[in-house]
Every structure is written in structure tokens, then in C-alpha cells.
Amino acid sequence: MENTQLVIGVPGTWKNRTEIIQAIASKSEGFLMAGNIILDSQTNKEYQVEVYDYDSTLSDAFSNACRESLSKDVLTKINNHTHTLYVITDVRHIEDVINVVGVGAGLLKAGGIAVKIENSGVAHSKEVWLELQNNHEYSLIYSHFVNIVGDKNLLYSCGMQFFGLPDVITRSSLATKDAADLIDNFNLYNLVERPSIKNGETFSIGKSTPIMKIQLSNDKRYDKDNLFYNKFGLIELREKKEKSKFWKILNRK
Known part of the structure; x- marks a missing residue:
């Protein structure tokens, strides 16, 4: 089966790249960031990551993608973000997608506000995404990503x-x-x-x-x-x- 690319975006209010690296190391529960790579220390799987500065259109993008599930408070936090981490990886089956759920959860625990799936235009709150980390039913993975x-x-x-x-x-x-x-x-x-x-x-x-x-x-x-x-x-x-x-x-x- 061929691979295809999956991209998720996680905004946060980190002060700088150093703080991002430190937060991931201390709070993500198993992930490390070095250069443009995020490493899952449990599986040794690597994920490409790109760090972007403030984007004035990001809150609107999340609002349009969230199916009205993000509160005004969350959208305000997104509007006040300082950086966004974009995780880019190849996937080929549902197990790979579940692994990406874990990466997103790690970044949320490290200070992320919410998650947007860039390839399908769906956004989820921190609470919803962390719940998904603990429930890998096909129907739930499907409904959160498609x-x-x-x-x-x-x-x-x-x-x-x-x-x-x-x-x-x-x-x-x-x-x-x-x-x-x-x-x-x-x-x-x-x-x-x-x-x-x-x-x-x-x-x-x-x-x-x-x-x-x-x-x-x-x-x-x-x-x-x-x-x-x-x-x-x-x-x-x-x-x-x-x-x-x-x-x-x-x-x-």
C-alpha cells in the first residue's frame, strides 16, 4: 500500500523555540524535539515538524474547521497564539493515524491549545483529542479525521x-x-x-x-x-x- 502525507497543526503560546523544546521534553509524556524532528522515545519513530510564528488568520481557520465545537474562549486563545507546530508524516493504515493521535496529544500536554488536521480541514479541542487518545475505535478515528x-x-x-x-x-x-x-x-x-x-x-x-x-x-x-x-x-x-x-x-x- 502506498504512503500518503498527513499534516496536523497545533498552536500554542510558547515564548520561543527553546521553550517549545523544553515543554515537549518535560510535559509531552514520551516525546522529544530536536531540530525539525519530533521523536517518540517509546517507539523511536520520527516525525517531521515545522515551527511557524503568529498567523493572524489561524483563529478563523480553526473556527471554520471545528464544526462549531470550539468555544469562544478556545478560539480567543488560538487568536493569541505565538507559534504553531505542524507535524508532517507519511501514513498508510489506521495504526499510523493512531500514532499521529499520540503525537498530537503529546504536543497538547506540552502547551498546545487545539489540533487541526490540515489535509481534511477538521479541528478539535484539546479535551476531545485527549479523549481520542484513549479510544481507538474505527468509527471514532474516522469521524475525527474525515x-x-x-x-x-x-x-x-x-x-x-x-x-x-x-x-x-x-x-x-x-x-x-x-x-x-x-x-x-x-x-x-x-x-x-x-x-x-x-x-x-x-x-x-x-x-x-x-x-x-x-x-x-x-x-x-x-x-x-x-x-x-x-x-x-x-x-x-x-x-x-x-x-x-x-x-x-x-x-x-
Whole structure:
């Protein structure tokens, strides 16, 4: 399976780079920073890190990405940040993503305020991220890393590349919430079961829900150098009235 890049951003109010290094060493519970590397001292795995100075647009970026889950107090703290640490690493399966959860948790314990997943546009508070560190259920990892974007006419997911899988897009006549549920259920089914999927096959999440025809394609939503680009492609779900080969109900928690 090919690797793909995952980037998370963690802002904080550290005074300078020296304070960042000291805070990580003393408070992160197992991580060390040297140069542009963060080291997990328990596994010896290295992660690339870049340190950026204050960004006046960062609070708005977190606000747009947090699904209204960040309080005004947290957004104010983000607006008053001094530096942001961007952790960059290659992932290929869910275990790698879980390891990134651990890195993010370490940086939060070392003074970070919140976490934003740059490749899918999702942000989480410190409390939510630390809870995720202790619960690695597939549905929770998925829901924290994958974003559903679009409008009533077109919805698609962003972030399935972290698991080595294509994203899903649909232009169905379903209500927005139902279309989002369809995408979530398909993505979770694909993540958990890893079925062999071919063009023309069908999928449904229930006996009374529409039958969707599967169309595989390359990701034409973004340029190849865009962080949101999915090298594993897209799965388009189109409504079709026939018996479905795949019938699976997986509820997003």
C-alpha cells in the first residue's frame, strides 16, 4: 500500500523555540524535539515538524474547521497564539493515524491549545483529542479525521487517503443529512471490511434506502500538489434501482 502525507497543526503560546523544546521534553509524556524532528522515545519513530510564528488568520481557520465545537474562549486563545507546530508524516493504515493521535496529544500536554488536521480541514479541542487518545475505535478515528463537505447538490468526503482508500462523492437526490450518512456508512464499510470494489457494483445502507451504483475515478477535485488531493481516487455513488451487492449498516458514532 502506498504512503500518503498527513499534516496536523497545533498552536500554542510558547515564548520561543527553546521553550517549545523544553515543554515537549518535560510535559509531552514520551516525546522529544530536536531540530525539525519530533521523536517518540517509546517507539523511536520520527516525525517531521515545522515551527511557524503568529498567523493572524489561524483563529478563523480553526473556527471554520471545528464544526462549531470550539468555544469562544478556545478560539480567543488560538487568536493569541505565538507559534504553531505542524507535524508532517507519511501514513498508510489506521495504526499510523493512531500514532499521529499520540503525537498530537503529546504536543497538547506540552502547551498546545487545539489540533487541526490540515489535509481534511477538521479541528478539535484539546479535551476531545485527549479523549481520542484513549479510544481507538474505527468509527471514532474516522469521524475525527474525515470531513464531509459540499451542499445539497453535491457532497464528498475528505481524508480517506489517510487510510489508503478513495474518498466518496455523491450527487444523489437525498437530503443533505441522509447523503452525509450514506457517505459515512460507505467509508466506514470500506475502512472496516476492505471489500474488493469494482465499477458498476451497487451499495445500500438499508432495505428502505436508495440503491447506489459505484463509479470509480481519479480525484479531479484538487490538483495533485493540494493537501486535500486523494491519490487513491474517488468513488462516486449514483442512485440506481436494482438489488445491491453490498448491504451494510455501520453507524457513525
